[in-house]
Amino acid sequence: MRTTAAAALAGAEQLGGLLYRRLMEGGVPPSGAIAGLAREYHETAAENLLVMREFAHVLDQLGDLRDQVLVLPGAALLRLYPDLGCRSMDDVDLLVAPGRGGVVRRALGDMGMRSPRRHPDILVGERLTIDLHERALNEDRVSSRSQAGSLTAAALWETRRCVELDGMIIPAAGLEDEFIYSAAHAVRHGYSRLVWLADLAFLQQAMPDWELLQFRCRRHGITRPVLYALHLLRRELGCVLPPEVLFWLHAEPLGSLERMLLRRAFADGCDGEWGDLLWSCGVPRWRARWSFLLETAFPRPRVLLQVFPFLPRGLAPLAYFLRLFQLLGRGVRLGARVLRRLGR
Amino acid sequence: MTEADTKPVLRIREEVEYRALADGGMIYDPESRRIHHLNRTAAFIWQLCQEGCTADVALGRLCQDFAVDRERAQRDLQAMLAEFAAVGLLQE
Numbered sequence: 001m002r003t004t005a006a007a008a009l010a011g012a013e014q015l016g017g018l019l020y021r022r023l024m025e026g027g028v029p030p031s032g033a034i035a036g037l038a039r040e041y042h043e044t045a046a047e048n049l050l051v052m053r054e055f056a057h058v059l060d061q062l063g064d065l066r067d068q069v070l071v072l073p074g075a076a077l078l079r080l081y082p083d084l085g086c087r088s089m090d091d092v093d094l095l096v097a098p099g100r101g102g103v104v105r106r107a108l109g110d111m112g113m114r115s116p117r118r119h120p121d122i123l124v125g126e127r128l129t130i131d132l133h134e135r136a137l138n139e140d141r142v143s144s145r146s147q148a149g150s151l152t153a154a155a156l157w158e159t160r161r162c163v164e165l166d167g168m169i170i171p172a173a174g175l176e177d178e179f180i181y182s183a184a185h186a187v188r189h190g191y192s193r194l195v196w197l198a199d200l201a202f203l204q205q206a207m208p209d210w211e212l213l214q215f216r217c218r219r220h221g222i223t224r225p226v227l228y229a230l231h232l233l234r235r236e237l238g239c240v241l242p243p244e245v246l247f248w249l250h251a252e253p254l255g256s257l258e259r260m261l262l263r264r265a266f267a268d269g270c271d272g273e274w275g276d277l278l279w280s281c282g283v284p285r286w287r288a289r290w291s292f293l294l295e296t297a298f299p300r301p302r303v304l305l306q307v308f309p310f311l312p313r314g315l316a317p318l319a320y321f322l323r324l325f326q327l328l329g330r331g332v333r334l335g336a337r338v339l340r341r342l343g344r
Numbered sequence: 345m346t347e348a349d350t351k352p353v354l355r356i357r358e359e360v361e362y363r364a365l366a367d368g369g370m371i372y373d374p375e376s377r378r379i380h381h382l383n384r385t386a387a388f389i390w391q392l393c394q395e396g397c398t399a400d401v402a403l404g405r406l407c408q409d410f411a412v413d414r415e416r417a418q419r420d421l422q423a424m425l426a427e428f429a430a431v432g433l434l435q436e
Contacts, residue, residue, distance in 0.1 A: 024366040038367065045370055046379045049363060053372070085365055166363075 007033040013194040016040035018086040045085030047127070048078065049166070054128040055092055056168045061111050065104055068097040069171060070153075070160050072136060073182045073199060076172040079165045080202040087195060091122070091129035095173075098153050101134045108132075118306055137184055141303045144295040148282035149222030151181055159216070176213040179203045180222050183229035190275025191232070191265045200229050201237055210244050224282040227252055228262055257281065298323055352396040354425055355435040362390060373433060380431060385410065389424045393434075 010019040020037035028034065055075075059066055072093035081087045096104050105123070108130060109115075113123035121132040136151035159174025173181065182203060186196040207213065217223040230249055233239040241249075254262065258281050265274040276296045283289040298304075304319035305311060307326075311319055361372040369387035371380040382390055388409065392402045399421075406417035428434050 021366040041366070042370075042381050045363065045365060046381075049361075049370065049372055049379065050377075053374070083365055084363060084370075167361075 003031060004033040007037050011036065011040055014088045015086075015195055015198060017044040017088070018081065018198065021082050021086050041085040044088045045083065048084040048087075048089060050127050051089060051092075052078075052084070052166045052168065054125055055170075058108070058111060058113075058125070058128065058130070059168070059170065062104070062107055065100075065107055066171065068100040068104060070095045070097075070156060071165075071170045071172050072133065073173075073178050073185070073203075074195075076163070076165070076170065076178065077182070077199050077202065079163055080199075080206055084166060087198070091131045093131045093133060095133045095136050095153055095156060097157065098134070101132060105132060118309055136181060137188065142295050142299050144288070144292040145279075147284075147288045147292050148279055149184070149220050149225075151177070151184065151220050151222065155220060174216070175203065175206060176209065176216040177220075179207065179213060179229075180216055180220055180226055183225040184222050184279075187225040187228055187279050188275050190278070192275070197229075197232060197237060201233055201239055204230075204233055204239055204241070210242060210248070214248065222282065223252070224258070225279070227254065228258070228278065231262065255281070297327060352393070352398060354393055354428070356390075356393050356428075357433060357435050360433055362394065371433060373431075376432065378431070380433070385420060386424055386427075389421060390428070393425075393428070 006019065007016065010016045016037045017040050020034065020041040023034060023037070062069070072095050074087070075089050075092040078084065078087055078089065094104075101121075105120070108123045111125070113125045113128075113130065115121070115123055123130045123132065134153065136153065136156060137145060139146045139150055156173045156177055159177050160171055161174060162169045163172045164170075172178065179200065182196060182199050186193075186200065189196070191197065213226070214223075217226050227249065230241060230245060231254065234241055234249075258278065261274050261278045261281070265278060276293065280289050280292050280296075283292050298320060301316040301319065304323055305313065305316055308319050308322055311322070357373075357375075359374050361374070363370045363372075364387065365381075368384045369382040369390060371382065371390065372378075373380070388406070389402070392405060397405070402421060403414060403417050406412065406421060407414055410417070412420070425434075
């Protein structure tokens with residue numbers, strides 16, 4: 001692949017900074033294409049530094065409440081990357097201890113952070129945006145998601161620990177739980193961002209105890225997304241997995257539907273269409289699986305109004321018609337892609 | 345040896361933060377809330393300042409690591425220190 005094309009792809013996937021770093025380490029001479037990557041690298045480093053400074057201040061101001069929060073991946077995973085310029089962050093996802101969401105939200109509000117309309121769990125500061133979670137995988141938004149496994153705050157608090165990120169100490173989940181969360185998050189969104197695979201690759205490199213990972217998968221009831229992630233790491237990123245992981249992949253092979261959906265997720269440019277279908281494969285019973293898919297397609301009004309923010313609350317039922325058209329549109333786009341592929 | 349040879353090159357303001365990057369470094373000044381990007385040479389000089397090197401030691405390290413003569417090293421060092429001072433990164 002030519003440098004220009006690689007640079008453009010990396011930039012689009014928010015991995016331009018990482019590519020630039022690797023090119024510098026490899027002694028690749030500067031060129032026009034690399035200038036763009038350098039710009040992204042420096043901007044990412046600068047932005048991340050400013051966000052981290054603001055976040056450090058917020059953690060400081062939280063005081064004792066700091067024990068009631070945990071930083072979820074991606075921000076927590078910045079520590080695994082070579083430096084601040086290698087991975088951009090949209091926001092900092094904070095998981096709150098059970099029952100403490102209100103008090104943490106108020107504390108952040110007292111610091112001057114404000115929520116956009118219809119998004120009470122998002123708090124925006126000067127450069128920092130915090131996304132508050134009371135359920136790690138947002139099972140409170142789509143309750144049937146818990147049928148495919150659940151990362152409860154109580155379970156994540158079992159492995160909660162302090163890690164260093166850019167000179168500050170932040171509370172994070174255990175490494176195994178971070179892998180499970182990242183794998184589940186990536187499949188939920190249909191692997192639509194390559195940066196999530198990069199996260200998993202760095203986690204995989206840092207993983208000390210694969211047996212513990214398997215134990216934590218059983219603890220959370222989330223195994224399939226982890227297996228998908230490992231397959232993708234091996235097949236798409238060429239990661240070398242240790243023998244115990246290869247044994248695990250062999251012992252729990254993917255079904256033909258899962259293999260097809262995983263291939264599609266990547267073949268279609270990772271635009272996220274197949275994520276929910278793949279995620280549903282982790283639901284053990286057919287009836288529960290259909291219930292999962294139905295609620296994912298048509299969640300409760302509060303969630304749909306976030307998807308269609310222009311709709312007044314009084315017209316919430318209309319959101320279901322809009323959602324139907326949205327899904328039909330996606331179906332038509334998918335069908336067109338399949339037909340184009342068959343035609344080649 | 346003169347007094348100038350034993351004094352550190354220049355003192356950096358304590359609150360200024362530095363981060364090494366692949367192609368140099370980055371400085372954050374919390375007072376002005378500005379970020380300054382440094383190329384490899386500038387980052388190298390900054391780190392010499394952080395280490396509290398004297399002018400003589402700094403020149404020697406520049407000549408060695410960048411394979412330049414002393415005169416060129418002197419010019420680059422003075423130019424860089426002047427820039428650091430101009431943007432307020434050094435102690436008064």
